[in-house]
Amino acid sequence: MKVYLETMGCQMNRLDSELVTASLRAAGHEMVDDHGQAEVVLYNTCSVRRHAEEKVYSRLGGDSRRKAHHRPRLILGVLGCMAQREGQELARRFGGLDIVCGPGQLARLPELIAAAAAGGRVVALDPDPIEARRAERASPAIADSGISDLKSGDGGADEADFDALDLARDPSPLTPTGQAGEVFDSPKGRPLGPLTGVRVNAQAYVRVMKGCDNFCTYCIVPLVRGPERSRRPERIVQECRRLVDAGVTEITLLGQTVNRYRWSDGGKTVRFSDLLACVADVPHLRRLRFITSHPLDFTDDILHIMAGRSNICEYIHLPPQSGSDAVLGRMNRKYTRGRYDELVDRARQIVPGVVLAGDFIVGFPGETEADHEASAGLMRRSGFKNSFIFKYSPRPGTAAERNMPDDVPEEVKRRRNNELLAVQQQVGLAHHRSYIGASAEVLVEGPSVRAAKQGFEPTAERTQLVGRTRGDHIVHFLGPQSLTGQYVRVRITEATSLALRGEKEEEKEEKEEKEEKEEKEEEAV
Numbered sequence: 382m383k384v385y386l387e388t389m390g391c392q393m394n395r396l397d398s399e400l401v402t403a404s405l406r407a408a409g410h411e412m413v414d415d416h417g418q419a420e421v422v423l424y425n426t427c428s429v430r431r432h433a434e435e436k437v438y439s440r441l442g443g444d445s446r447r448k449a450h451h452r453p454r455l456i457l458g459v460l461g462c463m464a465q466r467e468g469q470e471l472a473r474r475f476g477g478l479d480i481v482c483g484p485g486q487l488a489r490l491p492e493l494i495a496a497a498a499a500g501g502r503v504v505a506l507d508p509d510p511i512e513a514r515r516a517e518r519a520s521p522a523i524a525d526s527g528i529s530d531l532k533s534g535d536g537g538a539d540e541a542d543f544d545a546l547d548l549a550r551d552p553s554p555l556t557p558t559g560q561a562g563e564v565f566d567s568p569k570g571r572p573l574g575p576l577t578g579v580r581v582n583a584q585a586y587v588r589v590m591k592g593c594d595n596f597c598t599y600c601i602v603p604l605v606r607g608p609e610r611s612r613r614p615e616r617i618v619q620e621c622r623r624l625v626d627a628g629v630t631e632i633t634l635l636g637q638t639v640n641r642y643r644w645s646d647g648g649k650t651v652r653f654s655d656l657l658a659c660v661a662d663v664p665h666l667r668r669l670r671f672i673t674s675h676p677l678d679f680t681d682d683i684l685h686i687m688a689g690r691s692n693i694c695e696y697i698h699l700p701p702q703s704g705s706d707a708v709l710g711r712m713n714r715k716y717t718r719g720r721y722d723e724l725v726d727r728a729r730q731i732v733p734g735v736v737l738a739g740d741f742i743v744g745f746p747g748e749t750e751a752d753h754e755a756s757a758g759l760m761r762r763s764g765f766k767n768s769f770i771f772k773y774s775p776r777p778g779t780a781a782e783r784n785m786p787d788d789v790p791e792e793v794k795r796r797r798n799n800e801l802l803a804v805q806q807q808v809g810l811a812h813h814r815s816y817i818g819a820s821a822e823v824l825v826e827g828p829s830v831r832a833a834k835q836g837f838e839p840t841a842e843r844t845q846l847v848g849r850t851r852g853d854h855i856v857h858f859l860g861p862q863s864l865t866g867q868y869v870r871v872r873i874t875e876a877t878s879l880a881l882r883g884e885k886e887e888e889k890e891e892k893e894e895k896e897e898k899e900e901k902e903e904e905a906v
């Protein structure tokens with residue numbers, strides 16, 4: 382069948398969609414870009430903020446009407462966090478909805494589509510995450526032995542289920558092109574590789590853990606993504622090896638709090654820094670990244686491994702959320718402003734040239750002007766390359782929603798949001814300007830979409846390309862499209878608060894050739 386899949390939300394969702402795409406293709410379905418042409422319409426959803434959910438409601442409303450009036454056989458499905466959060470309620474609200482599939486059940490999607498095509502309505506949810514945690518606590522012997530890490534999303538002890546989709550994606554050594562091409566680009570989830578026919582499969586995400594047990598009071602993730610579980614290190618390394626064999630050169634390890642990765646087996650514990658070292662050793666892996674980190678567990682061993690391995694990129698996404706101790710306390714972030722500042726200082730000391738990025742929430746319950754100023758102060762002090770700033774949005778069932786009135790008025794949230802954006806703009810500009818004159822290694826992601834929109838006319842030899850440095854800076858420069866997926870050196874000439882612009886440096890041979898040609902021309906004259 383023709384399947385349209387739209388992805389909202391974080392990198393974890395993008396990876397899930399990539400894996401779902403591969404499994405649907407393997408089951409004989411065809412992925413289409415045109416929503417109107419599709420026989421199956423799927424939304425991989427996000428529940429982190431209300432705004433993201435409203436978008437899905439509006440899409441589902443439109444699709445349900447289309448189905449009722451013109452397309453009775455259209456199959457409609459909601460996947461991911463919203464499916465898990467709302468479950469049956471979602472199916473009740475949208476009569477046309479055929480599939481509701483929680484994030485831990487995505488491996489079953491081909492089966493669910495078949496059931497829906499046969500006329501059924503299917504709701505496949507993960508076990509209640511809170512209950513799952515309770516059950517784990519009730520059997521401490523299992524937890525202590527490390528076997529709890531093996532538990533699958535459906536509560537059984539079957540490790541294969543837990544990372545079934547991740548493993549299915551592995552390009553087998555016999556078919557080296559595999560599905561590795563279906564990796565997704567950051568930051569907007571534009572597809573790479575075969576999906577556009579333009580981009581090359583140089584980048585891939587690899588999941589190292591699932592879920593989160595931090596229970597920040599504003600956050601829905603522990604309620605929808607379930608308990609924190611790490612993958613067996615051998616499997617992660619094996620997946621990375623296979624991706625590299627298939628042509629991937631940059632791997633991003635993914636976890637909600639990736640630096641809390643931990644695997645215990647037979648009295649031996651593999652920490653995140655150990656895992657980083659193992660993956661960094663995969664032959665021919667040129668760049669290794671990881672997102673997202675929690676400031677509480679960012680220990681020095683991780684910084685030392687970053688400094689010691691040339692293929693680990695000097696970039697840390699380290700969301701502070703707030704710069705005020707009072708707010709951090711109410712958010713249950715478990716660190717203080719002072720500890721965050723110290724961590725930034727240590728990171729700068731140990732990892733030369735480290736680039737930092739942040740997330741902030743404005744208008745958290747009880748946030749005063751002084752708290753807000755503290756966030757602005759932290760932003761300035763940390764010198765972030767970029768920050769994502771969000772207005773607090775109460776999420777049903779979280780501790781903040783239940784116990785703290787959403788007492789910062791919308792217009793105050795908006796103003797604080799704009800003020801922090803303005804500070805980040807200054808900080809980001811100063812940060813990016815510091816690279817002017819420098820030479821950067823850029824992994825070319827492809828022709829710049831923005832340039833195409835601005836009417837730039839590409840030729841075979843020159844188009845506006847966009848790529849990323851090791852520090853995750855966006856770099857625009859002119860060059861042939863054939864550089865997509867390659868590493869090139871770019872001399873930085875201009876900077877904005879969000880990106881760099883530069884000129885491709887000529888390779889030594891290219892330069893010599895050109896000089897020779899010029900000399901000959903001069904002689905001829």
Ligand code: 5AD
Nearest residue numbers: 429599600700740741771772773774
């Ligand atoms: N309201 C606003 N922002 C939120 N985030 C998470 N939960 C909420 C919420 N309820 C933000 C945090 C997190 C990012 C992914 O989303 O900043 O780091």
Ligand code: SF4
Nearest residue numbers: 593595596597600602
């Ligand atoms: Fe949410 Fe906090 Fe877990 Fe991040 S660490 S996913 S913000 S609960």
